[in-house]
Amino acid sequence: MRRVSRIAVAGAATASLALALSACGGTSTEGGSSSDSDKGLAIAYDVGGKGDQSFNDAAYAGLEQAKKEFGYETADIEPTEGETDADKQQRLESLAKQGYNPVVGVGYAYAAAVKGAAEKYPDTTFGIVDDSTVQAKNVADLVFSEEEASYLAGVAAAKSTKTNVVGFVGGVDIPLIHKFQAGFEQGVKDTNPKAKVLSQYLTQTAEEGGFSSPDKGKTAAEGQIEKKADVVYAAAGLSGQGVIEAAAANKVWAIGVDSDQYKQEALAKYKDFILTSAMKDVAKAVYNLAKSVEDGKPQTGIVRGDLKSGEVSLSNSNPKFADDADVQKAVETAKEKIISGDIKVKSS
Numbered sequence: 001m002r003r004v005s006r007i008a009v010a011g012a013a014t015a016s017l018a019l020a021l022s023a024c025g026g027t028s029t030e031g032g033s034s035s036d037s038d039k040g041l042a043i044a045y046d047v048g049g050k051g052d053q054s055f056n057d058a059a060y061a062g063l064e065q066a067k068k069e070f071g072y073e074t075a076d077i078e079p080t081e082g083e084t085d086a087d088k089q090q091r092l093e094s095l096a097k098q099g100y101n102p103v104v105g106v107g108y109a110y111a112a113a114v115k116g117a118a119e120k121y122p123d124t125t126f127g128i129v130d131d132s133t134v135q136a137k138n139v140a141d142l143v144f145s146e147e148e149a150s151y152l153a154g155v156a157a158a159k160s161t162k163t164n165v166v167g168f169v170g171g172v173d174i175p176l177i178h179k180f181q182a183g184f185e186q187g188v189k190d191t192n193p194k195a196k197v198l199s200q201y202l203t204q205t206a207e208e209g210g211f212s213s214p215d216k217g218k219t220a221a222e223g224q225i226e227k228k229a230d231v232v233y234a235a236a237g238l239s240g241q242g243v244i245e246a247a248a249a250n251k252v253w254a255i256g257v258d259s260d261q262y263k264q265e266a267l268a269k270y271k272d273f274i275l276t277s278a279m280k281d282v283a284k285a286v287y288n289l290a291k292s293v294e295d296g297k298p299q300t301g302i303v304r305g306d307l308k309s310g311e312v313s314l315s316n317s318n319p320k321f322a323d324d325a326d327v328q329k330a331v332e333t334a335k336e337k338i339i340s341g342d343i344k345v346k347s348s
Contacts, residue, residue, distance in 0.1 A: 057264075093116075102126060104126070124138065146179045156321070166229055170210075172203055191334075198227060217243040244256065244274060247274075263317055
């Protein structure tokens, strides 16, 4: 456990902290005055940053839960345009040096940075979301079986389409997003062999804006809708907002990703056209890592969330989806078969 007593820091130290975080391109959120050893969870956002209504916001929700429960100081840092691995590593090292523990890089792009920072700060626990390549005694690889939730999204799409054409829009053409595509396509085909899946990636690299360009998502979705797609699933971060906008404008279904996008305030005007969302509980993973450090038993190694653990799932917030008995039965049957091993979901 961390020390219970707290020592007020001088105003100069607070100013120094604010300056250091400003230089990193982010902000700090304080839970009261504390000494360095009382500082808690810090997260560094992926492309798209806070406010993406998806992946990064889920990580922030985990940070907020930890802050509320443990009453300590937290920090959340925005990415900067065109940054290098060295920039990311410097950001993580700055947080560790200031006494934050754990320090989490949100997204696979932090792999090299987490590896380097973990070597320099062996007494700090680091986490990385969506990457399993960093093997170190003080690193937790927070990964998910996205393909399982995507399979269920495919089942929902196959049961909801009236044209027998559905779409998948991936943000960036990388192995992580291939998992979403593979599971979705398998779920569609297993449920309705007559259905056609139109799949498209927005960019080849994240630097080209595949995860941060709603306009690109909107254009891709419009193209699929013109080809009769009446359900479109986006695994594209902030770009997915454009997919949802296009679906709503054309009165077809969109399927959200990562967070329950039906409940997102920024997407409220489109929610009647958000059928469901294939969720992964990044918030829970981030919070659990913080709790493990707080309890003195830091998580390390690969920490996986899947359907069985409840850390990937399909949302039921839209009443039209929740009240459709036929769709719900199909989704629940598929879920049970995946958990039992009767259905092996492809990840590529």
